[in-house]
Amino acid sequence: MPSKFDKLPDRRNSNVLNKWTTYPKDVLPMWVADMDFRAPPPILNALHRAIDHGVLGYESPSKVLRKTVTARMEQLYGWKVAPEMVVAVTGIVSGFSIAVRAFCSPKRGYLIQPPVYNEFHAIKDNLGVPKYEAPLVKTLHGNRLHYEINWDGFEKQIKKAGIFLLCNPHNPVGLIFPRRDLLRMARICLENEAVIVSDEIHSELLLGEKKFVPLATLSSEIAEQSITLVAPSKTFNVPGLFCGFAIIPNPVLREKYAKMVDKLRLHVSSLGLTAARVGFSGQCDGWLKELRTYLTANRDFLIDSVSERIPEICFTKPDATYLAWLDCNELIKQGRVGPSPFDFFLKHAKVAFSDGKIFGKEGEGFVRMNFGCSRSTLSKALERVEYSLYS
Numbered sequence: 001m002p003s004k005f006d007k008l009p010d011r012r013n014s015n016v017l018n019k020w021t022t023y024p025k026d027v028l029p030m031w032v033a034d035m036d037f038r039a040p041p042p043i044l045n046a047l048h049r050a051i052d053h054g055v056l057g058y059e060s061p062s063k064v065l066r067k068t069v070t071a072r073m074e075q076l077y078g079w080k081v082a083p084e085m086v087v088a089v090t091g092i093v094s095g096f097s098i099a100v101r102a103f104c105s106p107k108r109g110y111l112i113q114p115p116v117y118n119e120f121h122a123i124k125d126n127l128g129v130p131k132y133e134a135p136l137v138k139t140l141h142g143n144r145l146h147y148e149i150n151w152d153g154f155e156k157q158i159k160k161a162g163i164f165l166l167c168n169p170h171n172p173v174g175l176i177f178p179r180r181d182l183l184r185m186a187r188i189c190l191e192n193e194a195v196i197v198s199d200e201i202h203s204e205l206l207l208g209e210k211k212f213v214p215l216a217t218l219s220s221e222i223a224e225q226s227i228t229l230v231a232p233s234k235t236f237n238v239p240g241l242f243c244g245f246a247i248i249p250n251p252v253l254r255e256k257y258a259k260m261v262d263k264l265r266l267h268v269s270s271l272g273l274t275a276a277r278v279g280f281s282g283q284c285d286g287w288l289k290e291l292r293t294y295l296t297a298n299r300d301f302l303i304d305s306v307s308e309r310i311p312e313i314c315f316t317k318p319d320a321t322y323l324a325w326l327d328c329n330e331l332i333k334q335g336r337v338g339p340s341p342f343d344f345f346l347k348h349a350k351v352a353f354s355d356g357k358i359f360g361k362e363g364e365g366f367v368r369m370n371f372g373c374s375r376s377t378l379s380k381a382l383e384r385v386e387y388s389l390y391s
Contacts, residue, residue, distance in 0.1 A: 003290070003294055004290070005037050005290070005291065005294045005374065006374050006375060006376070007374075008036045008037065008038070008373075008374050008377075009038060011036070012025065019031070019032050019034055019036075022352075023346075023352045026350050027346065027350045027351065027352050028350060028351045028352065028377065028380060028381045028384065029352050029370075030351055030352060030353055030369045030370045030371075030373070030381050031352045031353055031354045031368070031370060032354070032370070033171070033234070033239075033321075033322075033323060033370060033372075034237060034239050034240075034370075034372070035237045035322060035370075035372030035373065036372065036373045036374065036377070037237055037291070037372070038237075039236055039237050039238050039275070040236055040278075040279070040283075040284035040287040040288070041287070042278050042281075042283040042284050042287075043236055043238060043274075043275050043278045043279055043284060046274050046275070046277075046278045047271055047274060047275065050270070050271060050274050056270060056271075057270070058267075058270070059270035059273055060267075061086075061088040061268065061273060062273075063083055064277070065088075065273060065276065065277050066083035066084070066086040067083050068276075068277050068280045068281055069081075069083075069086050069230070069245050069247070069276075069280055070082065070083055070085075070086060071280075072280040072282075073214075073230075073247070075282065076204070077212075077213065077214055077217055078217075079214060079216070079217045081247055081249070082249075085247055085248055085249050085254065086245050086246070086247055087245065087246045087247075087248060087254065087257060087258050087261060088243065088244075088245055088268045088273070089229075089243075089244045089245065089246055089261060089266060089268070090242045090243070090244070090266045090267070090268055090272075091231065091233065091239075091242045091243065091244045092199055092201045092229050092231055092233075092244045093119045094244075094266055095199075095229040095244050095245075095246050096119075096120075096123070096165055096197050096199060096229060097123060097126065097127065098246075098257060098260050098261055098264070098266070099163060099165075099195065099197045099227055099246075099257065100123050100127055100129060100163060100165075100197075101127060101260050101264075102256050102257050102259075102260045103162045103163050103195045103253075103256070104127075104129040104161075104162040104163055105129065105162065106128060106129060106130070107130075108129075108130075108160065108161060108162040109124075109129040109130030109131055109132055109160065109161055109162065109163075110123065110129060110130075110131060110132065110161050110162065110163040110164070110165050111132045111133070111134060111154070111157050111158055111160075111161040111163070111164045111165065111194070112131065112132070112133055112134075112165050112167075113133070113134055113135065113136050113149070113150075113154075113166075113167070113170075114133055114135050114136070114359060114360030114361070114362050114363070115135075115136070115172060115173065115325075115356065115359035115360045115362040115363040115366070116167050116170065116171070116172075116359055116360060117167055117171045117172070117199070117359065118358040118359055120165055120167065121358075121359075121360060123165075130160070132157040132158075132160055132161050133153075133157065133360070134149075134150045134153035134154040134156075134157045134158075135150055135153065135360070135362050136148065136149065136150060136170075136173070136362070137149070137150050138362070140314060143306075143307060143311060143313070143314045143315065144314065144315065144316070144317065145173070145314050145315060145316045145325065145327055146316070147170075147173050147175055147316070149177075149181055149184075149185070151184075154185065154188060155188055158188055158189060158192045158194055159192055161192075161194050162194060162195065163194060163195050163196075163197050164185070164189050164194050164195070164196050164197070165197050165199070166185070166196060166197065166198045166199065166215065167199050168182070168198060168199070168200060168203075168215065169200075169202040169203060169205075169212070169318075169319060169320035169321055171202065171321060171323060172321075172323050172325045172354075172356075172359055172363070172366075172368040173316050173318070173325050174316050174317070174318020174319055174320060174321050174323060174324075174325060175316070175318075175319060176206075176210060176211075176212055176319040176320055179213055179218070182213070182215050182218060183218055186215060186218060186219075186222045186225075186226075189225065190221065190222070190225055194225075195225055195226070195227065195253065196215060196222070196225055196226045196227070197226075197227045197229065198214070198215045198216065198226060198227070198228050198229065199229050200212075200214060200215075200228055200229060200230055201229065201230065201231050201233065201234050201244070202234055202320050202321045203230065203320070204234075204235040204288065205234060205235060205291075205292065205295065205320050205321055205322060206292060206319070206320050207292065207295060207296045207299055207318060207319060207320055207321075208296050208319075210319045210320060212320065214228055215228070216228045216247070216249065220249075223249045223250075224249055224250045225250065225253075226248075226249070226250075227246050227247070227248050227253065227257065228246070228247040228248075229244060229245070229246055229247075230244065230245050230247065231243065231244035231245065231276075232275055232276045232279035232280060234321075235279065235288065236275065236279040236284055236287075236288070237372075238272075238275045238279070241269060241271055241272035241275050242268065242269060242272050243268045243269070243272030243273060243275065243276045245276075295322050295371070295372065297375075298322070298371040298372075298373075298375060298378055299317070299318060299322075299324070299371060301375065301378065301379070302315075302324055302369070302371050302378060302382065303315065303317060305379075305382045306326070306382070309382070309386050310382075310385060310386055310389065312328075312330045312331050312334065312336070312389075313326050313327065313328055313330070313331065314326075314327040314330070315327065322370060322371050322372030323368055323369070323370060323371070324368065324369040324370075324371055325356075325366060325368055326341075326353075326366060326367050326368070326369055327365065327366050328341035328365055328366060328367060329365035329366075331389070332365050336389060337389075340355070341353075341356075341365065341366070341367050342354075342355035342356070342357075342367055344388070345367065345384075345385060345388065348388040349381075349384040349385045349387070349388035350384060351381045351384050351385060353367035353368060353369050354367065354368040354369075354370075355367065356368060369381075
């Protein structure tokens, strides 16, 4: 049965750089993490009303908006959050950058688990604080990749960090960390007086029957040492409106964080606030349910296609997100793609992935593929990759 997500607007007819205009017209863009789908009608209608009103003045996050965020957390997880605990930020990247500014120093940096979101790595140079790593442990079962926590490395490196920057669900490997692992990581952070900053931006993009538990809901003690970052941007495909929220139960942490937001003058746009209010209100949940079904089918189509047609490539089966993590190192060993799969597929398949090495040295020989697109686009990209390898 045809889906609303099969028919997409043309993004090439634009005078600005975006996912579809960064590369030449003969290249399929499967890279940056935004989807090709139109935002939900309730959000678009609210934005049209705001534009039609004609006055686009300064706006600040209202108590009603904060209550909408807290109601969302209670609806999804039974997590009772007071509105005053919610701080608006201009997106998740600025959200965790603010935390690092507030709670790290040139002597006490932040801990990450690569291969991980490239912006986590960029903090080191952008803010001048040390970056510590406890790389995830990779195992292979057939052509299926699995990742687990490096506990020895985690316990060793957290002693030097003011912040543990958690990515859950994890980008790019798609892992939702199990409750037992979250508890153990949190306990280690508490013992070492490290603030936990949990990037949970993909937490509503669950695939199949997967469930998600915010780290801060595990105990009041953990919540008191946590900053949880959420946003409507990935869920409802409005990342260009730059709006997110930091949920900070501890008033001491919250005051320090909010002062940094004010100091940097990070004001969220009025249209971003509008989209967040509508997205988190529940009006778009029917659309979101259909989206998850479509993304899950895309994921399964991708996995089946790669398994059957390109067996040299290994992959994770993501629990969430619309991102596939593809290991091309066997192709490199065979001399099939040269040292850089990203360069090879861009040149010979005319497909633009995200280069795995931007997620850390553990990503060398990998590419990340965005399957938040129509099935026809996904199928065409996979056909091009296959043809480039076997023609």
